[in-house]
Amino acid sequence: MQNIQDKEFDQVFKSQFEEVEIEPSADLWSAIETQLEDGSKRKSIFSSTVAASTRFEVVLVMAAAVAVMVLTIGLIFYPSAKKQLPSAAIVYHQPDVSKPEVDKVQKSNAVLAVILPKKVAAIDHITYTRVKAMSSKNEGLIIDSAAYSKKDLVAMQPLRDISHPDYKTINIKQEKITLPKATPEEIMLASANAGRDEVENENAQRENKGIRNVGDLVNFVVDKLDKREEKTIQFQTDDDNSSLIAINIGIIKFNQKKQK
């Protein structure tokens, strides 16, 4: 065999396989036939029905995901956005408050009065007013300061330094002082009453206005159904808008009134 040339070797193989026939399995044609029919069906089905249903499912899932996201963002950020408004308002008015105090300290030397301008005192977001008055024979220190909720104190930071001066360091000339005629009590009462009247009048007006918008309607229905102090949901309303101020649904609790 070593002597057999490659050409001869190749020729033996070629001749052996030239006219060979091997009978296939009996069921092979039916398999081919099935594949031919399936192939034509698969094309039409896959390109229309299956693909369309898949696309529809994807759109549904995407829509549901967007809806959940919008609701979540709304619940989380809507109340916090409302909370920011009072701080911003007070910060805006702060320079007006501090200037007159410094002037009074320097000029009177005996009477230190820290009085909020009416514009600031009348702001709804201020929850209460605290007045301290100090007086002695010949000198009077009157501090009429507004205290705010925790968040508002941050905005009012400069007032602390001014409202608690070290009186020893102030050069007081008692002989030349002319005491103010108005008594501290009168000032205190006037200031406090003015604020309360405004709030009471506003509440009375609200009650008399009836149902003007959706917020009022929700408040009315919730008042009838929920007798608790902390309602399930509560809106603050005015002529044009209504804003969410309290929620009490199980884990989710928010009360803008309490935070103030």
Added chain:
Amino acid sequence: MTPSHHIDDLLEGCKAGNRKMQELLYRHTASKMLAVCMRYASDRMEAEDILQLGYVKVFQKIDEYRGAGSFEGWIRRVMVNTAIESYRRNLRTLQLVPLDEGYNEPYTGFDFSRMGMKDLLGLIQKLSDGYRIVFNMYIIEGYSHKEISEVLGISEGTSKSQLSRARAILKEEISKMEGINYAKHTG
């Protein structure tokens, strides 16, 4: 194969998508084509898979046959291409062996031409994929090394080395078989 006018009728019927004509064409040619597939496969099951895929392609692409060459030759080429694609689809790497790899010289001394087709087919099927494909394409189908290199994406040199190695392995195996046969006769 059926007379020429019959082949023309079958061809036209198959082009029209006539299932009966397709079946008739299959019945006339399948046994020859399975013999081709058997040489490219490692066993009968794999050969029938190639045959099935090959006929599906024949009926799907029958419009591409323009009458150049025999219709049977065209079907045979479809089967060979299907066998090669089958290897690629199954991610089989062609086991290519460099030319300088040594191998044992075959034991010689007997006339292997007396061996039957089944014996030779068994030896071919034992070859690794790369050797088997190159051997079949070059020796039985008559492809040139250039054509083989283009179809398989290998160099002509690699094609030649694969063929050389396949021949050597077959010679060795044939010698072993003849030795066994000789021992049986004389023993």
